[in-house]
Amino acid sequence: MFDRLRKEIPILLKRSELKTDIRLQQVCELLKNSVPHYDWVGFYFKNGDKEELKLGPYAGAPTDHTIIPFGKGICGQVAVSNQNFVVPDVQAQDNYIACSISVKAEIVVPLFINGENIGQIDIDSNTPDPFTEEDERFLEFVNLEVAKIWV
Structure with missing residues (x-):
């Protein structure tokens, strides 16, 4: 599954006739519809000069x-740490922002442009402890591909 997606994502992102947000939306929908344990897929981006993240394109429940202020929740922590954050059980996290009672796990991978953390991809799963190192490497790949089209 990830091998197929590694081929499809660059093709989607290279469609320069489409606005960046539309391409990112298509990536979110592709991931949500292709990976069984990806129940919500979205991008958060640094909100200008503010110490906060702003929701970008996403696929899943509103x-x-x-x-999200820097430091708050899993996404806010990644904005500060610049590190991947895999949460096998969101109930065990003190600093978790609940989006839905059905969410059991979350993975957040930062997105870097020229060494600067400008945002992240955030995945929620309704499956307990579904994320593996393969998910991490795959999402790092997605973010590297997104970085190539960032303007």
């Missing part, structure tokens, strides 16, 4: 969390 969320109230359109702005």
Whole structure:
């Protein structure tokens, strides 16, 4: 599955006739529809000069969390740490922002442009402890591909 997606994602992202947000939306939908344990897929981006993240394109249930302060929740922690964060059980995290009672696990991988963390991809799963190192490497690949089209 990830091998197929590694071929499809660059093709989607290279469609320069489409706005960046539309291409990112298509990536979110492709991931959500292709990976059984990806129940919500979205991008958060640094909100200008503010110490907060702003929700970008996503696929899945609507969320109230359109702005996340740095340090708050899993996404906010990744904005500060610049490190991947895999949460096998969201209930065990003190600093977790609940989006839905059905979410059991989360993975967040930072997105770097020229060495600067400008955002992240965030995946919620309704499956307990579904994320492996393969998910991490794959999402790092996705972010490297997204970085290539960033303007």
